[in-house]
Amino acid sequence: MQLTNVVEPFGEVNVYKQNNGSIKIVATILTVPDLEGVRMGLALDGSASMKKMYGVSGVVGGVFGAAASIPNVVEPVTRTMIGYLSNFSSNGKVDLIYWACSADGSKIEEVGGFDEQQAQNLAIVGPKKLPWGRGTKLLAPLKHFVEKFKDAPSLGVKQPGALCVFVTDGIIEDLSDVKQYCLQYAKEVTNQSKPFIKMLLIGIGDEVDVGQMEELDNMFEGKNIKDASGQDIDIWDHQLASDMNKLEQVFKELVSEDMTVIGSGRILNQAGKVCKDYPDGVPALLRFTLPSGSTSFTLEFPGGNITQDISDGL
Structure with a gap:
Protein backbone atom coordinates (compact mmCIF):
# COMPACT_ATOMS: atom_id res chain seq x y z
CA MET A 1 0.00 0.00 0.00
CA VAL A 32 15.30 15.28 -9.41
CA PRO A 33 17.03 12.53 -11.39
CA ASP A 34 19.69 13.27 -13.99
CA LEU A 35 17.54 12.87 -17.09
CA GLU A 36 19.16 12.79 -20.52
CA GLY A 37 17.32 12.77 -23.83
CA VAL A 38 13.93 12.15 -22.22
CA ARG A 39 10.67 13.08 -23.95
CA MET A 40 7.66 14.39 -22.05
CA GLY A 41 3.96 13.70 -22.54
CA LEU A 42 0.89 15.08 -20.75
CA ALA A 43 -2.61 13.66 -21.21
CA LEU A 44 -5.63 15.52 -19.82
CA ASP A 45 -8.96 13.80 -19.19
CA GLY A 46 -11.50 15.00 -21.78
CA SER A 47 -14.53 13.18 -20.38
CA ALA A 48 -17.79 15.04 -19.72
CA SER A 49 -17.37 14.77 -15.95
CA MET A 50 -14.34 17.08 -16.26
CA LYS A 51 -16.27 19.99 -17.83
CA LYS A 52 -16.62 21.99 -14.64
CA MET A 53 -12.91 21.72 -13.94
CA TYR A 54 -12.29 23.31 -17.34
CA GLY A 55 -14.71 26.10 -16.44
CA VAL A 56 -17.55 24.84 -18.65
CA SER A 57 -20.87 25.46 -16.89
CA GLY A 58 -23.23 24.24 -19.60
CA VAL A 59 -25.37 27.40 -19.37
CA VAL A 60 -25.42 29.30 -22.66
CA GLY A 61 -25.12 33.10 -22.62
CA GLY A 62 -27.15 35.90 -21.06
CA VAL A 63 -27.59 36.70 -17.41
CA PHE A 64 -27.71 33.05 -16.41
CA GLY A 65 -24.51 32.33 -18.30
CA ALA A 66 -22.67 35.06 -16.41
CA ALA A 67 -24.08 33.86 -13.09
CA ALA A 68 -23.04 30.29 -13.82
CA SER A 69 -19.44 31.23 -14.65
CA ILE A 70 -17.01 28.93 -12.88
CA PRO A 71 -13.21 29.00 -12.77
CA ASN A 72 -11.04 26.87 -15.03
CA VAL A 73 -8.82 25.08 -12.52
CA VAL A 74 -7.16 22.82 -15.10
CA GLU A 75 -5.60 25.59 -17.20
CA PRO A 76 -3.21 27.18 -14.67
CA VAL A 77 -2.06 23.81 -13.34
CA THR A 78 -1.44 22.53 -16.87
CA ARG A 79 0.53 25.63 -17.82
CA THR A 80 2.68 25.24 -14.71
CA MET A 81 3.25 21.53 -15.32
CA ILE A 82 4.21 22.04 -18.98
CA GLY A 83 6.58 24.81 -17.94
CA TYR A 84 8.21 22.54 -15.38
CA LEU A 85 8.42 19.34 -17.44
CA SER A 86 9.71 21.14 -20.52
CA ASN A 87 12.90 21.95 -18.60
CA PHE A 88 13.77 18.25 -18.64
CA SER A 89 12.60 17.45 -22.17
CA SER A 90 15.16 16.65 -24.87
CA ASN A 91 13.40 18.98 -27.32
CA GLY A 92 12.30 21.52 -24.71
CA LYS A 93 8.63 20.69 -25.24
CA VAL A 94 5.81 18.66 -23.72
CA ASP A 95 3.46 16.75 -26.03
CA LEU A 96 -0.11 17.51 -24.92
CA ILE A 97 -3.24 15.49 -25.68
CA TYR A 98 -6.80 15.14 -24.40
CA TRP A 99 -7.98 11.59 -23.77
CA ALA A 100 -11.28 9.87 -22.87
CA CYS A 101 -12.93 11.75 -25.75
CA SER A 102 -15.87 10.67 -27.99
CA ALA A 103 -19.02 8.77 -27.10
CA ASP A 104 -17.34 5.77 -25.47
CA GLY A 105 -14.29 7.62 -24.13
CA SER A 106 -11.84 5.71 -26.31
CA LYS A 107 -10.43 8.51 -28.49
CA ILE A 108 -7.65 11.04 -28.07
CA GLU A 109 -7.25 14.56 -29.43
CA GLU A 110 -3.71 15.79 -30.06
CA VAL A 111 -3.10 19.40 -29.08
CA GLY A 112 0.62 19.76 -29.90
CA GLY A 113 4.05 20.23 -28.40
CA PHE A 114 4.65 23.27 -26.17
CA ASP A 115 7.64 24.80 -24.42
CA GLU A 116 7.57 26.85 -21.23
CA GLN A 117 6.95 30.18 -22.99
CA GLN A 118 4.23 28.83 -25.28
CA ALA A 119 2.46 27.26 -22.30
CA GLN A 120 1.87 30.64 -20.66
CA ASN A 121 -0.69 31.65 -23.29
CA LEU A 122 -2.07 28.19 -23.99
CA ALA A 123 -5.85 27.87 -23.69
CA ILE A 124 -6.75 24.66 -21.86
CA VAL A 125 -10.50 24.30 -22.34
CA GLY A 126 -11.01 20.63 -23.17
CA PRO A 127 -11.38 18.83 -26.51
CA LYS A 128 -12.46 20.90 -29.52
CA LYS A 129 -12.45 18.48 -32.47
CA LEU A 130 -13.98 15.53 -30.63
CA PRO A 131 -16.98 15.43 -28.27
CA TRP A 132 -16.49 15.15 -24.53
CA GLY A 133 -16.26 11.50 -23.57
CA ARG A 134 -18.97 9.48 -21.86
CA GLY A 135 -16.44 6.96 -20.62
CA THR A 136 -12.81 6.90 -19.46
CA LYS A 137 -10.55 4.51 -21.36
CA LEU A 138 -6.81 4.64 -20.84
CA LEU A 139 -5.54 2.24 -23.52
CA ALA A 140 -5.71 4.73 -26.41
CA PRO A 141 -3.54 7.47 -24.85
CA LEU A 142 -1.15 4.82 -23.52
CA LYS A 143 -0.67 3.35 -27.00
CA HIS A 144 -0.36 6.85 -28.45
CA PHE A 145 2.63 7.77 -26.31
CA VAL A 146 4.33 4.36 -26.67
CA GLU A 147 4.12 4.75 -30.47
CA LYS A 148 5.04 8.46 -30.47
CA PHE A 149 8.16 7.92 -28.36
CA LYS A 150 9.20 4.56 -29.84
CA ASP A 151 12.46 6.03 -31.14
CA ALA A 152 13.38 7.80 -27.89
CA PRO A 153 16.76 6.68 -26.53
CA SER A 154 16.58 4.66 -23.36
CA LEU A 155 19.00 3.02 -20.95
CA GLY A 156 16.18 1.12 -19.29
CA VAL A 157 14.52 1.79 -15.96
CA LYS A 158 17.36 4.03 -14.72
CA GLN A 159 17.12 6.29 -17.76
CA PRO A 160 13.66 6.18 -19.42
CA GLY A 161 13.04 7.33 -22.96
CA ALA A 162 10.02 9.35 -21.86
CA LEU A 163 7.87 10.34 -18.91
CA CYS A 164 4.12 10.54 -19.55
CA VAL A 165 1.61 12.00 -17.09
CA PHE A 166 -2.10 11.11 -17.30
CA VAL A 167 -4.68 13.18 -15.40
CA THR A 168 -8.15 11.76 -14.66
CA ASP A 169 -11.16 12.30 -12.41
CA GLY A 170 -12.91 8.99 -12.97
CA ILE A 171 -12.86 5.21 -13.05
CA ILE A 172 -10.71 3.53 -15.72
CA GLU A 173 -13.12 1.37 -17.71
CA ASP A 174 -10.56 -0.70 -19.62
CA LEU A 175 -8.15 -1.49 -16.79
CA SER A 176 -7.79 -5.18 -17.71
CA ASP A 177 -6.92 -4.29 -21.32
CA VAL A 178 -4.41 -1.70 -20.11
CA LYS A 179 -2.70 -4.22 -17.82
CA GLN A 180 -2.54 -6.83 -20.58
CA TYR A 181 -1.02 -4.29 -22.97
CA CYS A 182 1.52 -3.18 -20.34
CA LEU A 183 2.69 -6.75 -19.74
CA GLN A 184 3.33 -7.17 -23.47
CA TYR A 185 5.02 -3.78 -23.63
CA ALA A 186 7.27 -4.73 -20.69
CA LYS A 187 8.46 -7.77 -22.65
CA GLU A 188 9.37 -5.48 -25.54
CA VAL A 189 11.34 -3.32 -23.12
CA THR A 190 13.08 -6.47 -21.87
CA ASN A 191 14.25 -7.46 -25.35
CA GLN A 192 15.12 -3.80 -26.10
CA SER A 193 12.75 -3.52 -29.06
CA LYS A 194 11.11 -0.52 -27.34
CA PRO A 195 12.41 2.06 -24.88
CA PHE A 196 11.25 2.10 -21.29
CA ILE A 197 8.64 4.82 -20.70
CA LYS A 198 7.54 5.77 -17.19
CA MET A 199 3.83 6.47 -16.77
CA LEU A 200 2.26 8.49 -13.94
CA LEU A 201 -1.50 8.49 -13.31
CA ILE A 202 -2.72 11.52 -11.32
CA GLY A 203 -6.21 11.35 -9.84
CA ILE A 204 -8.24 14.50 -9.17
CA GLY A 205 -11.62 14.92 -7.49
CA ASP A 206 -13.72 12.63 -5.30
CA GLU A 207 -14.75 10.08 -7.94
CA VAL A 208 -11.29 8.60 -8.52
CA ASP A 209 -11.01 4.89 -7.76
CA VAL A 210 -7.88 4.77 -5.60
CA GLY A 211 -7.99 0.97 -5.53
CA GLN A 212 -7.74 0.91 -9.32
CA MET A 213 -4.82 3.31 -9.28
CA GLU A 214 -2.98 1.13 -6.77
CA GLU A 215 -3.75 -2.01 -8.79
CA LEU A 216 -2.20 -0.43 -11.87
CA ASP A 217 0.76 0.92 -9.90
CA ASN A 218 1.48 -2.48 -8.33
CA MET A 219 0.83 -4.66 -11.37
CA PHE A 220 4.52 -5.56 -11.75
CA GLU A 221 5.06 -6.37 -8.08
CA GLY A 222 6.52 -9.88 -7.90
CA LYS A 223 6.47 -10.36 -11.69
CA ASN A 224 10.29 -10.45 -11.89
CA ILE A 225 10.33 -8.72 -15.29
CA LYS A 226 13.66 -6.94 -15.75
CA ASP A 227 15.31 -4.66 -18.26
CA ALA A 228 18.66 -5.39 -19.92
CA SER A 229 20.59 -4.10 -16.90
CA GLY A 230 18.70 -6.37 -14.49
CA GLN A 231 16.47 -3.64 -13.02
CA ASP A 232 12.86 -4.53 -12.19
CA ILE A 233 10.47 -3.01 -14.73
CA ASP A 234 7.75 -0.90 -13.11
CA ILE A 235 5.88 1.09 -15.73
CA TRP A 236 3.22 2.79 -13.62
CA ASP A 237 3.19 5.15 -10.68
CA HIS A 238 0.15 6.92 -9.24
CA GLN A 239 -0.57 10.00 -7.18
CA LEU A 240 -3.63 11.82 -5.88
CA ALA A 241 -3.49 15.50 -6.84
CA SER A 242 -4.63 16.41 -3.33
CA ASP A 243 -1.46 14.81 -1.96
CA MET A 244 0.90 16.58 -4.36
CA ASN A 245 2.57 19.64 -2.91
CA LYS A 246 5.64 19.70 -5.17
CA LEU A 247 5.97 19.12 -8.90
CA GLU A 248 9.13 17.14 -8.21
CA GLN A 249 6.82 14.33 -7.13
CA VAL A 250 6.32 13.39 -10.78
CA PHE A 251 9.87 11.99 -10.58
CA LYS A 252 9.42 10.16 -7.29
CA GLU A 253 9.89 6.69 -8.82
CA LEU A 254 12.62 7.71 -11.26
CA VAL A 255 15.34 7.12 -8.70
CA SER A 256 17.64 4.19 -8.03
CA GLU A 257 19.74 2.64 -5.31
Missing part, protein backbone atom coordinates in the same frame (compact mmCIF):
# COMPACT_ATOMS: atom_id res chain seq x y z
CA GLN A 2 1.27 3.46 -0.91
CA LEU A 3 0.96 5.89 1.99
CA THR A 4 -0.95 9.12 1.36
CA ASN A 5 0.58 11.15 4.20
CA VAL A 6 4.28 11.21 3.40
CA VAL A 7 6.78 13.29 5.32
CA GLU A 8 9.26 15.30 3.28
CA PRO A 9 11.79 14.63 1.89
CA PHE A 10 10.27 11.22 1.18
CA GLY A 11 8.60 11.20 -2.21
CA GLU A 12 6.82 7.86 -1.86
CA VAL A 13 6.51 5.23 0.85
CA ASN A 14 5.10 1.77 0.12
CA VAL A 15 4.21 -0.64 2.94
CA TYR A 16 4.01 -4.41 2.37
CA LYS A 17 3.06 -6.59 5.33
CA GLN A 18 4.68 -10.03 5.05
CA ASN A 19 3.21 -13.38 6.05
CA ASN A 20 5.57 -13.64 9.03
CA GLY A 21 4.41 -10.27 10.38
CA SER A 22 7.44 -8.28 9.29
CA ILE A 23 6.92 -5.17 7.17
CA LYS A 24 8.74 -4.55 3.89
CA ILE A 25 9.25 -0.87 3.09
CA VAL A 26 10.10 0.53 -0.34
CA ALA A 27 10.55 4.30 -0.18
CA THR A 28 12.06 7.06 -2.28
CA ILE A 29 13.68 10.31 -1.26
CA LEU A 30 12.37 13.22 -3.29
CA THR A 31 15.04 14.31 -5.75
CA ASP A 258 22.80 3.98 -7.14
CA MET A 259 21.82 7.60 -6.39
CA THR A 260 23.30 8.73 -3.06
CA VAL A 261 21.55 11.65 -1.36
CA ILE A 262 23.17 11.67 2.11
CA GLY A 263 26.70 10.64 3.14
CA SER A 264 25.58 8.10 5.73
CA GLY A 265 22.57 7.11 7.81
CA ARG A 266 20.48 4.32 9.27
CA ILE A 267 16.87 3.21 9.65
CA LEU A 268 15.33 2.59 13.08
CA ASN A 269 11.81 1.57 14.02
CA GLN A 270 9.80 3.29 16.80
CA ALA A 271 11.40 1.02 19.41
CA GLY A 272 14.89 2.18 18.43
CA LYS A 273 15.87 -1.07 16.71
CA VAL A 274 18.35 -0.53 13.86
CA CYS A 275 16.77 -2.13 10.80
CA LYS A 276 19.15 -0.94 8.08
CA ASP A 277 22.54 0.74 8.12
CA TYR A 278 23.91 2.92 5.31
CA PRO A 279 27.54 3.64 6.28
CA ASP A 280 28.60 4.51 2.72
CA GLY A 281 25.66 6.69 1.73
CA VAL A 282 21.87 6.79 1.88
CA PRO A 283 20.38 6.00 -1.55
CA ALA A 284 17.40 7.78 -3.13
CA LEU A 285 15.64 4.39 -3.32
CA LEU A 286 15.32 2.67 0.06
CA ARG A 287 14.45 -0.99 0.62
CA PHE A 288 14.38 -2.38 4.14
CA THR A 289 12.33 -4.58 6.46
CA LEU A 290 10.85 -3.59 9.81
CA PRO A 291 10.11 -6.16 12.54
CA SER A 292 6.58 -7.20 13.39
CA GLY A 293 4.70 -4.60 15.42
CA SER A 294 6.50 -1.61 13.92
CA THR A 295 4.32 1.46 13.39
CA SER A 296 6.91 3.95 12.11
CA PHE A 297 10.50 4.26 10.99
CA THR A 298 13.12 6.97 11.37
CA LEU A 299 15.85 7.86 8.90
CA GLU A 300 18.68 9.04 11.11
CA PHE A 301 21.63 10.87 9.55
CA PRO A 302 24.41 13.23 10.68
CA GLY A 303 22.75 16.44 11.75
CA GLY A 304 19.14 15.30 11.79
CA ASN A 305 16.42 12.66 11.50
CA ILE A 306 13.05 12.16 9.79
CA THR A 307 10.25 9.97 11.14
CA GLN A 308 7.54 8.47 8.94
CA ASP A 309 4.37 6.97 10.44
CA ILE A 310 3.28 3.81 8.57
CA SER A 311 0.21 2.87 10.62
CA ASP A 312 -2.15 3.89 7.79
CA GLY A 313 -0.59 1.23 5.57
CA LEU A 314 -0.97 -1.66 8.00
